[in-house]
Amino acid sequence: MTDPLLSVSDLRTYFHDGGVVARAVDGVSFDVAAGETVAVVGESGSGKSVTALSILRLIRPPGRIETASSIKFQGRELLQLSDGEMRTIRGNRIAMIFQEPMSALNPVLTVGEQIAEVVRVHTDASRHDAWERAVEMLALTGISAPRERASEYPHQLSGGMRQRVMIAMALVLKPALLIADEPTTALDVTIQAQILELLQRLQEQLGMAVLLITHDLGVVAEVADRVVVMYGGEVVERATVTELFEAPQHPYTEGLMSAMPRLDRDTERLVTIPGVVPPSTAWPSGCRFRDRCSYAWDRCATEHPPLYSVGNEHESRCHLAVEPLRRSESHTPSTVRVGAGS
Amino acid sequence: MVRHAGIASGVIAVIVVVALLAPWVAPYDPIAQPDIIGLKNLAPSFSHPFGTDSFSRDVLSRCIYGARISLSVAALATAIAITLGTLYGAIAGYVGGAVDAVLMRIVDAALSIPRVLLLIAILALWNGLPLWLLIVVLGATGWFGLSRMVRAQVLSMRELDFVAAARALGASGPRILFRHILPNVLPTIIVAATLGVGHVIILEAGLSYLGLGVQPPSASWGSIIQDGADQIGAAWWISLFPGLLIVTTAIACNALGDALRAAFDPRETAVTMAELDS
Numbered sequence A: 001m002t003d004p005l006l007s008v009s010d011l012r013t014y015f016h017d018g019g020v021v022a023r024a025v026d027g028v029s030f031d032v033a034a035g036e037t038v039a040v041v042g043e044s045g046s047g048k049s050v051t052a053l054s055i056l057r058l059i060r061p062p063g064r065i066e067t068a069s070s071i072k073f074q075g076r077e078l079l080q081l082s083d084g085e086m087r088t089i090r091g092n093r094i095a096m097i098f099q100e101p102m103s104a105l106n107p108v109l110t111v112g113e114q115i116a117e118v119v120r121v122h123t124d125a126s127r128h129d130a131w132e133r134a135v136e137m138l139a140l141t142g143i144s145a146p147r148e149r150a151s152e153y154p155h156q157l158s159g160g161m162r163q164r165v166m167i168a169m170a171l172v173l174k175p176a177l178l179i180a181d182e183p184t185t186a187l188d189v190t191i192q193a194q195i196l197e198l199l200q201r202l203q204e205q206l207g208m209a210v211l212l213i214t215h216d217l218g219v220v221a222e223v224a225d226r227v228v229v230m231y232g233g234e235v236v237e238r239a240t241v242t243e244l245f246e247a248p249q250h251p252y253t254e255g256l257m258s259a260m261p262r263l264d265r266d267t268e269r270l271v272t273i274p275g276v277v278p279p280s281t282a283w284p285s286g287c288r289f290r291d292r293c294s295y296a297w298d299r300c301a302t303e304h305p306p307l308y309s310v311g312n313e314h315e316s317r318c319h320l321a322v323e324p325l326r327r328s329e330s331h332t333p334s335t336v337r338v339g340a341g342s
Numbered sequence B: 001m002v003r004h005a006g007i008a009s010g011v012i013a014v015i016v017v018v019a020l021l022a023p024w025v026a027p028y029d030p031i032a033q034p035d036i037i038g039l040k041n042l043a044p045s046f047s048h049p050f051g052t053d054s055f056s057r058d059v060l061s062r063c064i065y066g067a068r069i070s071l072s073v074a075a076l077a078t079a080i081a082i083t084l085g086t087l088y089g090a091i092a093g094y095v096g097g098a099v100d101a102v103l104m105r106i107v108d109a110a111l112s113i114p115r116v117l118l119l120i121a122i123l124a125l126w127n128g129l130p131l132w133l134l135i136v137v138l139g140a141t142g143w144f145g146l147s148r149m150v151r152a153q154v155l156s157m158r159e160l161d162f163v164a165a166a167r168a169l170g171a172s173g174p175r176i177l178f179r180h181i182l183p184n185v186l187p188t189i190i191v192a193a194t195l196g197v198g199h200v201i202i203l204e205a206g207l208s209y210l211g212l213g214v215q216p217p218s219a220s221w222g223s224i225i226q227d228g229a230d231q232i233g234a235a236w237w238i239s240l241f242p243g244l245l246i247v248t249t250a251i252a253c254n255a256l257g258d259a260l261r262a263a264f265d266p267r268e269t270a271v272t273m274a275e276l277d278s
Helices: A048-055 A083-089 A111-122 A127-140 A146-150 A159-171 A189-206 A217-223 A241-246 A251-258 A298-302 A324-328 B002-020 B059-095 B097-111 B115-125 B131-140 B144-157 B161-168 B173-209 B221-229 B237-264 B270-277
Strands: A006-017 A020-032 A037-041 A063-065 A070-073 A094-097 A177-181 A209-214 A226-231 A234-240 A308-311 A314-316
Touching (some): A006 A048, A020 A048, A020 A234, A037 A048, A037 A217, A048 A177, A111 A159, A159 A189, A189 A209, A209 A217, A226 A251, A234 A241, B059 B131, B059 B221, B059 B237, B115 B173, B131 B173, B161 B173, B173 B221, B173 B237
Parallel strands (some): A037 A209
Antiparallel strands (some): A006 A020, A006 A063, A006 A070, A226 A234
16 A cells, blocks of 8 residues: 555644643544545544644644654654644645634635635735635635625625635645544535535545544445544544444444434434543543443453454454454443434 | 714814815914914904914914814824734734733733823923824823733634634734734724724823923914913913814714724624614
8 A cells, every 4th residue: 555645643632731631632543545535433522623633733732742643644744844834734735624614714804815815825826816716716616606705704605605615715725635624513404415515526626635523424424435433532443434334343333323313224212322421631441431331341441452453444442352252241331212302 | 873973973074174174274374473462362253263362373273273283193192002002912812821921911010000190200201392202102101901902802812713724724823813813803993093082182182281292383272272271261262262172072082982882892783883884
């Protein structure tokens, strides 16, 4: 296999507050190859957003990327670049879009100005050329009458259009990698589908890779090539998307799957994973998921599981990989049943 | 509220236009002393609507030319104060941490000294201050409050999503501050400037009245009041008319500033904002 576009290895991002250390991202490794879509999945507090911000080195004190971490992008070690060099990468080679298209746009600048600004920060294009590229990019994101829209302010646009503007800002310089942090969460369902479709189309046209941060397995199934499941600041399972949906190995992934409504099964109730993610200042000893796991046994409390290989390009951080017979011994505190309500 | 703003800006506009057109509008030369005995201390009449002073000069003409001094001192001093306060507050708020703490303690210390007292001390030490220096001193003592407001707003905006987004797309620190954050602080700055002009007009008048402000032969409204102060019983018109002009201008500036503040305040109705836009 050729060198991946992005290679994150042993990434540790800790937040130091007084004597307390919050280990938000704790030894995360994964690769993204050129042109592919990798989804990072996990619930709130799993460390997925901090991972995304770490790649762009946007962690602000008291947060810190610890020294042994490595983030290689196109063969360069990002963690060794100067702040100035890092700025030439942001928005240019690696771009990011955010969850809230309303608050992520500046209310006092027209959307055209905001897109053109990215061009002007990174290239020596003239004001006029930058504006033309902004209009072109808006057209590419499927906004009708892009020239008129470019002169409008964010509050004049709908939520879906604002997210298109965000995408135009991120992609105007044709980055090699797009980090999308929950790009569709704030949008309603029909718009979600349109935005995902748009992202996929632009990904093909521009040949870029996408690192998709999400908690929505439905989105993952639709667009991802490979999936990284995060829990407690760690990668707990890594697989291709088909492998993951057909044969999830980690109990946490299983839990996520059964918490997802499905059309092909006749279930009245959705299953939830009991409990919440423990605080990152005090991960449990051994396996970090054991408090909420229906299979946990004594080994899980004493021995921190490594990422076991459980198939072709499939790894799971669970002792079940070496003691598969335990899988039949499901017990309480097992999954708690709640109404499917909404 | 909006109607008040209309009247206030109308009043300000008339005064500014008259001041600009002073050579064409003023009926007499403001410093000519045509007949120091015969035309001295004339009461208001058709030929001298504001009367004449003890040197037989026409008070109306002096007020019109005085408006140029009063208004330009106020506008320039406020411009200096706004620039200093915005930069200082923006840096404190954006950099944060120890820099912010030190800068803001300095402002706290400066705010603990009454401005008038500080000005009197400075100006009394400096006998016969040239006009430009008076403007600088007025400006340099008028930015402390604004810097705190700007700092508070920048501090809260620093964490907003669009700032994070700009940073994620490669914008540098100064670019984020000047292009993304400060334009969002502009309403505060505009309101502070409007109120500041009214305040400086009164301040300068007070200082000139005390003989510490504008020095002869230049005359501001404050120094015209001073001209008539020792004969207020016999020739009240010399002090009354410039006094009325000061009060009118200051009230107009305050009314406009309040109206703008109300219009920019998100808690006010959107209608006000829309009306201001049009």
